Amino acid sequence: MKIFAETKKRFKLSMIIVILVASVISPAISNAYEYYGWWNDPYKMIPGISSGTYIVDTIDNYNYNGKVFMFQTAWNSAMDEWNNRTEANIQNSINVSGPERIRMRGENYGNVGLQGWVTVYKNNVVVGDGDATPLPVTSGWDYAIATLNAHSLRDYTYPQYRAVGIHELGHALGLNHETDGTPSIMNDKLYPPNSYLVPQQDDINGINNLY
Amino acid sequence: MKNIVSTLFIVALIITSLSACGNEKQSQAQQKKERNVYYGNFMLDTHYKSLEELAYDADLVAEIEVNANNHNISYIDPTFKTIEVKINNVLKGDSKIKSQAIRILEIASTVSENANKKNIVFLDKYEGPLADDVYVIVGVYQGMFKLDEANQVVYDADKYEGVKHFQASVEGLDKQSFEHRVQEAIKNASPPQPNIPQLSEAEKKLAEEEGHKMYLEDKKRLEEMKKKSVEEKQK
Numbered sequence: 001m002k003i004f005a006e007t008k009k010r011f012k013l014s015m016i017i018v019i020l021v022a023s024v025i026s027p028a029i030s031n032a033y034e035y036y037g038w039w040n041d042p043y044k045m046i047p048g049i050s051s052g053t054y055i056v057d058t059i060d061n062y063n064y065n066g067k068v069f070m071f072q073t074a075w076n077s078a079m080d081e082w083n084n085r086t087e088a089n090i091q092n093s094i095n096v097s098g099p100e101r102i103r104m105r106g107e108n109y110g111n112v113g114l115q116g117w118v119t120v121y122k123n124n125v126v127v128g129d130g131d132a133t134p135l136p137v138t139s140g141w142d143y144a145i146a147t148l149n150a151h152s153l154r155d156y157t158y159p160q161y162r163a164v165g166i167h168e169l170g171h172a173l174g175l176n177h178e179t180d181g182t183p184s185i186m187n188d189k190l191y192p193p194n195s196y197l198v199p200q201q202d203d204i205n206g207i208n209n210l211y
Numbered sequence: 212m213k214n215i216v217s218t219l220f221i222v223a224l225i226i227t228s229l230s231a232c233g234n235e236k237q238s239q240a241q242q243k244k245e246r247n248v249y250y251g252n253f254m255l256d257t258h259y260k261s262l263e264e265l266a267y268d269a270d271l272v273a274e275i276e277v278n279a280n281n282h283n284i285s286y287i288d289p290t291f292k293t294i295e296v297k298i299n300n301v302l303k304g305d306s307k308i309k310s311q312a313i314r315i316l317e318i319a320s321t322v323s324e325n326a327n328k329k330n331i332v333f334l335d336k337y338e339g340p341l342a343d344d345v346y347v348i349v350g351v352y353q354g355m356f357k358l359d360e361a362n363q364v365v366y367d368a369d370k371y372e373g374v375k376h377f378q379a380s381v382e383g384l385d386k387q388s389f390e391h392r393v394q395e396a397i398k399n400a401s402p403p404q405p406n407i408p409q410l411s412e413a414e415k416k417l418a419e420e421e422g423h424k425m426y427l428e429d430k431k432r433l434e435e436m437k438k439k440s441v442e443e444k445q446k
């Protein structure tokens with residue numbers, strides 16, 4: 001009987017531990033959004049996202065084989081989507097001054113098989129060992145270059161390639177791909193007309209809970 | 212007593228499985244630190260759903276061996292580089308290039324991480340401003356199948372946050388059976404699902420015009436923002 005009481009106590013203690021462990025883990029699994037790096041200490045834009053500037057390093061009326069892209073306005077509006085819907089406040093360097101955090105490019109890179117991508121940097125070095133990019137995200141970053149590839153977006157309308165820009169900026173701000181089917185601009189397996197055109201609630205939560 | 216022991220055992224199991232969940236993510240992060248390969252930051256053109264689709268988009272399907280002397284090219288940032296590989300066998304394409312060397316334009320060290328290893332790859336001739344006379348892997352990494360020491364097929368892009376759609380069905384096949392499957396796929400090649408519905412010229416024009424409305428709204432809003440910031444600076 002004594003052994004039983006002892007075990008009961010142990011059982012109680014074990015249950016407390018179970019609940020404690022579960023409550024520590026649950027915030028990481030109750031949301032759909034994904035971060036980079038460690039689940040309890042994710043990598044992100046180190047200086048934060050409430051200040052700083054971006055530069056759009058491309059133009060409107062970019063012509064690729066007869067298709068005309070409005071890359072500059074698309075990138076500006078893509079950043080506005082994050083600025084207006086989340087705590088992000090990274091402004092165009094032509095309007096305000098401050099350290100550059102994101103550079104956006106849009107041009108033809110040919111049939112590399114990608115619509116867009118992001119490379120992240122820390123202290124002007126690609127995060128990682130500099131051998132290959134885009135590298136595994138191995139630490140936080142203070143600078144990102146986001147790219148749109150005209151070749152792969154040639155059949156996309158303005159709202160559609162603008163959405164790819166929003167997706168890439170989602171990476172630059174700290175979101176990884178969304179994989180469980182929750183409505184998200186970070187889902188990389190959806191194509192128009194099934195993909196999302198603006199950040200969704202889960203994306204917004206993801207950014208606001210990261211910083 | 213037996214009950215108590217089994218209860219404790221179950222509780223212990225729950226605890227270890229819960230913490231294992233956390234550990235797994237940590238070891239993933241650890242792995243990322245040690246590797247140069249990472250596919251998570253891409254927006255892929257096409258998600259291939261079969262070998263037949265890969266074969267359709269491939270100019271060249273070959274067994275390659277990665278030479279040690281790869282060399283980098285520079286273009287705006289270090290995103291891209293080319294790597295020289297030796298062709299061991301040609302399954303589709305010009306068989307004359309067997310035992311010759313070709314260059315692959317790669318992103319995220321898809322190929323160069325596998326130096327001195329054999330791979331069966333689906334390649335497409337690259338057309339673009341980055342380099343001349345090079346190939347790209349169809350689907351960035353989706354058309355690359357490694358052969359391990361036992362000559363069995365390995366596809367592990369999912370380890371690096373890449374996609375894995377049908378590839379699990381060929382993993383573990385020995386080289387001969389895989390090559391047989393590839394040859395069948397080349398015979399029965401079929402186009403991959405287009406990303407977006409194929410529109411007629413008239414429909415395309417209409418969609419472009421519809422999309423352009425959003426551009427005009429964006430443009431107007433951005434100009435107002437710019438005007439406002441200029442006014443604020445003047446104050």
Ligand SMILES: [Zn+2]
Binds near residue numbers: 167168177251253254
């Ligand atoms: Zn992405």
